[in-house]
Amino acid sequence: MSGHSTIHYKNPVVRWIDTRLPIISTMQVNAMDFPTPKNLNYFWTFGGILTLFLGIQIVTGLILAMHYTAHVSLAFNSVEHIMRDVNYGWLLRYMHANGASFFFIAVYIHIFRGLYYGSYKQPRELLWMIGVVILLLMMATAFMGYVLPWGQMSFWGATVITNLFSAIPLVGTAIVEWLWGGFAVGNPTLNRFYSLHYLLPFVLAAVVFLHIWALHVPGNNNPSGVEVKSDKDTIPFHPYYTVKDFFAIIVFLFFYAAFVFYLPNTLGHTDNYIPANPLVTPAHIVPEWYFLPFYAILRAVPDKLGGVIAMFAAIAVLFVLPWLDTSKVKSATFRPLYRQFFWILVITCIGLGYLGAKPPEGGYVIASRILTIYYFAHFLVILPLLGIFERTKPLPASISESVLAKHGGGGATAAAGAASAPENRG
Amino acid sequence: MTMRSAKTKAMILTRIAPVALTAAIAAGALAVPAQAAEETHALKSVHFSFDGPFGTFDRGQLQRGYKVYVEVCSSCHSMDLLAFRNLSEEGGPDFTPEQVRVLAADFPREVIDGPDDVGDMFERPGKPSDNFPPPFPNQAAARASNNGALPPDFSVLAKARHAGPEYIYSLLTGYEDAPAHMEMRDGSYYNPYFPGGQISMAPPLSDELVEYTDDSPMTTEQYAKDISAFLMWAAEPKMEERKRIGFQVMVFLVVLGGLLYFTKQKLWRDVEH
Ligand code: HEM
Numbered sequence: 159m160s161g162h163s164t165i166h167y168k169n170p171v172v173r174w175i176d177t178r179l180p181i182i183s184t185m186q187v188n189a190m191d192f193p194t195p196k197n198l199n200y201f202w203t204f205g206g207i208l209t210l211f212l213g214i215q216i217v218t219g220l221i222l223a224m225h226y227t228a229h230v231s232l233a234f235n236s237v238e239h240i241m242r243d244v245n246y247g248w249l250l251r252y253m254h255a256n257g258a259s260f261f262f263i264a265v266y267i268h269i270f271r272g273l274y275y276g277s278y279k280q281p282r283e284l285l286w287m288i289g290v291v292i293l294l295l296m297m298a299t300a301f302m303g304y305v306l307p308w309g310q311m312s313f314w315g316a317t318v319i320t321n322l323f324s325a326i327p328l329v330g331t332a333i334v335e336w337l338w339g340g341f342a343v344g345n346p347t348l349n350r351f352y353s354l355h356y357l358l359p360f361v362l363a364a365v366v367f368l369h370i371w372a373l374h375v376p377g378n379n380n381p382s383g384v385e386v387k388s389d390k391d392t393i394p395f396h397p398y399y400t401v402k403d404f405f406a407i408i409v410f411l412f413f414y415a416a417f418v419f420y421l422p423n424t425l426g427h428t429d430n431y432i433p434a435n436p437l438v439t440p441a442h443i444v445p446e447w448y449f450l451p452f453y454a455i456l457r458a459v460p461d462k463l464g465g466v467i468a469m470f471a472a473i474a475v476l477f478v479l480p481w482l483d484t485s486k487v488k489s490a491t492f493r494p495l496y497r498q499f500f501w502i503l504v505i506t507c508i509g510l511g512y513l514g515a516k517p518p519e520g521g522y523v524i525a526s527r528i529l530t531i532y533y534f535a536h537f538l539v540i541l542p543l544l545g546i547f548e549r550t551k552p553l554p555a556s557i558s559e560s561v562l563a564k565h566g567g568g569g570a571t572a573a574a575g576a577a578s579a580p581e582n583r584g
Numbered sequence: 585m586t587m588r589s590a591k592t593k594a595m596i597l598t599r600i601a602p603v604a605l606t607a608a609i610a611a612g613a614l615a616v617p618a619q620a621a622e623e624t625h626a627l628k629s630v631h632f633s634f635d636g637p638f639g640t641f642d643r644g645q646l647q648r649g650y651k652v653y654v655e656v657c658s659s660c661h662s663m664d665l666l667a668f669r670n671l672s673e674e675g676g677p678d679f680t681p682e683q684v685r686v687l688a689a690d691f692p693r694e695v696i697d698g699p700d701d702v703g704d705m706f707e708r709p710g711k712p713s714d715n716f717p718p719p720f721p722n723q724a725a726a727r728a729s730n731n732g733a734l735p736p737d738f739s740v741l742a743k744a745r746h747a748g749p750e751y752i753y754s755l756l757t758g759y760e761d762a763p764a765h766m767e768m769r770d771g772s773y774y775n776p777y778f779p780g781g782q783i784s785m786a787p788p789l790s791d792e793l794v795e796y797t798d799d800s801p802m803t804t805e806q807y808a809k810d811i812s813a814f815l816m817w818a819a820e821p822k823m824e825e826r827k828r829i830g831f832q833v834m835v836f837l838v839v840l841g842g843l844l845y846f847t848k849q850k851l852w853r854d855v856e857h
Contacts, residue, residue: 196857238665238740241822248822249829393855401851405844412837419830420637423743431744431819432736441779561856 193392195380201271203406228352233308252422262448276488283480285372302351309430325463382560383489391557450514458526484545646677649814662718665739675824731771733784742819756808
């Protein structure tokens with residue numbers, strides 16, 4: 159993002175443009191020549207995948223919006239009109255609905271990649287925090303998008319989630335009615351959600367721009383967690399990572415296509431094919447799968463306000479993570495204990511997701527409580543202490559040296575096994 | 585010496601701690617009693633021609649299913665989103681446009697149209713461009729004729745129930761005598777596949793009810809299978825196109841992915857990484 163170009167272009171037209179608006183040299187510096195650690199594994203391809211999915215959601219969403227009608231008595235049938243009468247409307251809608259799910263699959267892998275390799279640590283704290291903002295914006299966007307087809311889950315999901323704000327003391331009810339634009343979820347709610355659902359992805363795009371900008375100041379972290387020391391540690395982004403990212407994108411799209419074309423409704427809820435009916439409450443109101451861990455945390459707390467606070471705290475804790483993790487060593491490869499706690503956290507989050515889909519009764523509630531407490535303990539107790547007590551392994555002097563150690567067959571990491579050392583794959 | 589053993593002890597402890605924790609958490613999660621699961625009846629397993637990634641609809645079956653709908657179900661269940669023209673569209677029952685004109689005109693109900701020159705609504709025979717005319721003018725009328733229960737619209741019903749076609753088949757063939765201990769509501773019938781077990785729809789099918797002109801058996805099972813397939817098509821009329829394009833996309837992705845893989849391998853061969 160430098161102000162003045164340092165590259166001298168031979169082509170007079172290119173030079174004329176670039177000396178006035180250095181967009182060509184900026185692209186060349188940031189997207190082509192950008193020095194990138196040479197040891198990135200496939201977990202580093204999800205940034206590109208995420209950018210692609212934002213694009214897919216915006217393009218399919220724009221065309222859906224040309225045929226969709228945001229009115230309580232027309233919305234459901236307008237989506238069916240898209241499915242039946244619009245050319246390739248079924249494709250657009252299934253791409254959009256499953257695109258949201260795969261967007262979240264990618265973002266969760268991306269986040270856990272960051273957790274494993276310590277990508278949130280100095281000097282990338284702000285980059286990480288912008289990432290958490292992106293997660294929040296994605297959640298808001300997907301939540302409001304799910305309301306648009308105006309099925310039973312749209313309506314009741316919106317009712318349950320907006321009702322959470324009523325837990326706020328004194329002003330709660332007023333806030334909820336303000337959100338609804340009335341005394342219940344209704345036409346004003348649908349209209350404003352549509353408006354915001356249209357707006358937020360573009361806000362998201364702007365924040366993604368900041369995210370990438372903040373990335374290009376310190377450059378990428380890498381599986382060794384050791385910062386770039388010399389030119390020998392890096393290779394230009396293009397063609398090395400453009401081709402590798404492209405390959406990973408195609409593999410990811412393969413799984414995405416399998417759902418779009420063969421299991422298009424598997425990730426959704428059948429009740430959303432029943433038109434919204436304020437008089438009939440579904441037996442189980444469950445949010446989309448990507449909200450389930452947070453939903454489990456919400457319901458784990460016996461008190462409504464407490465539950466809401468815990469749910470938001472589950473994300474807020476990620477904001478301050480760079481200061482909770484006291485270890486100077488970034489990559490879990492060199493943190494034998496942290497590596498184990500990392501996998502426990504993964505299991506905990508999957509467990510919370512499982513519990514979020516279960517009715518809030520009996521053993522499910524108890525298990526949710528245990529896992530919720532552990533989730534917070536991981537960040538608030540284990541990470542601060544681990545940095546003090548953990549004995550980390552000796553770090554390689556540079557990326558090049560860590561690569562050599564890996565190929566030299568041996569060293570400390572060889573025995574760790576593939577499961578706990580994903581950096582060895584690919 | 586003691587320093588050292590204390591250290592190893594501490595190390596062993598810290599090594600074991602995470603494992604123990606996982607075990608504890610897992611035990612907590614697994615201790616969840618099965619009591620929470622409601623009693624649901626496993627659906628009958630039934631094979632449909634459209635199962636699987638290459639499955640397609642059976643034209644004859646969809647045509648028979650339409651006949652069952654018209655002659656039996658359409659007196660109670662609407663199908664608002666379907667138009668007669670859909671019956672001749674690709675990937676469906678494959679009636680000819682001429683047949684569709686006849687089917688539209690012969691539908692048990694006429695279409696309400698209007699207003700005419702003097703402002704009156706009038707009834708006229710259906711045309712291919714018309715949607716299936718509903719049996720009741722509104723939900724209140726539908727409930728009034730059905731003991732207070734509402735017969736759901738059929739347009740997307742097969743997608744609005746878990747394992748739609750299997751569920752509908754099981755429901756239609758699953759009527760039984762109520763267990764002795766069960767207290768039945770007035771005008772309800774025992775059906776273990778329906779949530780709660782009591783459905784307000786009398787068994788709609790019986791053997792020999794609908795006249796089939798092909799050689800298909802005229803049994804409740806066959807009727808149930810045909811209407812289930814028809815409802816799946818109605819809910820997902822673009823299924824065949826979807827699977828066809830899907831296959832092309834998958835092949836394309838595999839080929840492109842393969843090419844990219846080898847490109848990437850060649851490109852990276854000389855980079856120590
Ligand atoms: C971050 C990007 C986005 C996400 C995660 C997202 C997510 C969703 C979700 C989950 C649904 C419900 C799908 C369903 O079950 O039917 C939906 C529907 C919809 N979205 Fe988006 N969306 C995004 C971007 C956009 C954009 C940019 C537009 C418009 C320009 C848009 C327009 C629509 C419309 C019109 C619907 C209703 C049609 C339908 O339900 O299929 N979306 N969105």
